[in-house]
Amino acid sequence: MADEQLLHKIHGLGDLDLAALLCLVSREHCIISTEPGELDALTDELRLVASRTFNLQPAVVDCTPHTTLDDLAASILQQPLPFSPPTPKPPPSQSLSPAALAATPRSSSSASPLRHRRGTESSSYFHARHGSHGTTTGNAFTPTIGTTQPRIANVILARNLDRAPADVQVQCLELLRTRRILTRTSVQTAPRQFLFVAVLESSGSSGTGLVSHLNDFFYVSHWHDPEDGFVHLEEEGEEEYEGSIYRRDGGGGGGGETASLDSASSVVRRSLVEMPSPRTDRGGGGRSGTRNMQGDRLTDDDGSSSSVSTTTPVSISESDIATLAQLARRVRVDVEVLRYQMNVVSFMRTHRAVAPGGGAVTPLATKHFGQLVRCLAAAHGLAYAAPSLVALAARKVYPHRIRIVAPARERSVQWGSDLAAVEAVLEGAGPEDVIEDALAEVMAPL
Template sequence: MAAANDEQLLQKVHNLSDLELATLLSLVSREHCLVSTSPEAVDELTEELCLIATRTFGLAPVIISCHAHTTLDDFAAGILLAPPYQASSPNSNSSNNNGRSISPLLSSTTAAAAASSTQQIPPPPQIANVVIAKHLDRAPLAVQIQALELLRTRRIFTRTSVHTAPKHFLFIAAISADSGGRAHVTPHLNDFFYLAHWQDPEEGFAYLDEEYDGSDVNDDDDAASTDSSLSVVKRIPGPTEGKPLPPPVFTDSEVAILAQLTQQVHVDVDVMRYQMNIVSFLRMHRAVGGGVTPTATKHFEQLVKSLAPLHGLDYVTPSLVGLAAKKVYLHRIAMVAPEKERSMQWGSELSAVEGILDGVGPEDVIEDVLGMVAMPQ
């Protein structure tokens, strides 16, 4: 029976999209991620992430759109879910929860006070399970620092109260970029993100594409109107509109099982040496100006182990190490300025160094290092 359950869980994993896998890995490790795409597809990316949160994992998401004038109050209010207010019953003005009637002989002021005292006080707003910070790199420095404190302490302070993040909490920075690479956020916040993923719009967005393919199209509409509907931002059906959402693909218990399996993964000493060699070669690469931090090394080790159960393994393979390196260091590596490249200290020509570094990005550095470091046999 256990083997059958494992096969069923692995089948679910294999059916996930790349965005869903990035979300799952972050939830398993209880870390946070950075997701980017082309500038024209950021709206679709955030909507897709919301659908992933609700339909794949059954979590409550919010989207907060950041810009240069976002304030700390805006950020704090944007990550909170509205409290579930309950509608008053028709007789709420004449009886309380204990079934006791309010005397009609009371004055109007006294009766109103008695009625209000019997109403249930709504709970305070809670931080959403999944916070999608759209264009976080455009937010002021103070807001980015506030986001970092939220990730570090799992709490946020407002003018009147302190809000604590729920048990299942995921913060996703959704930014625009022409390709994968370092995000323009404060370095400490950038380093705190567990992994990064760049979504190619050409590959589509699974849930949004499914909604569009299954939508009703008027036979009288022409192709132009059909094409224009692709650019419309889809609304995510809430719990009170449309039919109820189906059960999530992944339950909390299944995410917990993957987290437990991660703790049981074995890493051979040769694979560990290979992993550390990659870190050393990245740090010493001539095009790297920084970003290979101790936090990155910790996340590297953590992600390597988290990938193994998703492939049905209880041990780490060299190929999983290479895959993890691409996800952990993609947004962290800072490219060196040509005038600061180390060979300049030995008399290299600046024009020659500029020619060597021209067009080289984090993806190229990682591929170069993976090609140089010998894999264990």
């Protein structure tokens, strides 16, 4: 079971942060969609999720029907920070005084041109022999700035990936499978913390337009409702607004600072976590552990206050992800829960609204189904898999995989069913309806 501090941070995450966390724990990738008019805001929000919550480097790929493989490789590769060579120290002769230079023996000065010439010849021979790149200052070799190779970004946000050509989508599938990408000059390997997110436009009730194998390879799918807001974008806007007021009022004037604090105190920050106080009572005497937040001070039940900070930004480290991955592998799945999970899979596979042979309920999807159940249990601080987590996992694993069958190809039509009646039954049906039918018909274990 995870410690309380880690669980407290997980409970303070938003839906987008949590979706990224589950994928990083499982070392898988996801699809996130929203309304067409909010796609830019969703992309910016995911970029801030990667940099602020997980401290990872994001890269955005804008996909169009004209995107090429070279465009894809150039977008996901990030240039590292420029190399700053150390400042060479001056020769010892430059730091001597005129009197010391006059007292220098003539033999040393006469031999110095020969040593310098030999050093230059050996340095030139070394560069010609080994093909090193750089500049020579005396006998010192200084590497050229910018010779470090670029690397793949930690988080790749592929916007409108369903609009990209088939060869680009296949290249993305190869990147997800092998964690490598082949460019014209080299083979680039993905970093250890690697997440690929397909950012798509969707109404939330239809499947994606991705290549079938690539679509099936994605771990989960999540539809972000614009009414839920974009927490990180709102916080970034507040910080810029408060900073502009602070600079406008002279960098610390009383009026500007007060206005900034008043503006910040009227906002509920969803990505900030109220950390437990070290004075919380856990089973003995002393003060009660219930504390109310008032500004930046804590107030006990008896009315006394303390100036301990109550909110800190949520930050998930690499060690936290590794801890959750280890706990997920230790989650126990009872045979009754496993039978319930397989019954849900069987019901969805034989549902009359699911297109036969459409790759909806594949073996890979069943594997992802069980894997997500374990990850959700670890994120909830449970050492076992509960039936409610099975239902939650089904709603995230299968929506982007299920395809609704055309009325003319529905199974009962070939046995004499009326086509108009079948069309009336399938009218308005979506992947979510199939999943809800499966969860309603299959009895969950007690």
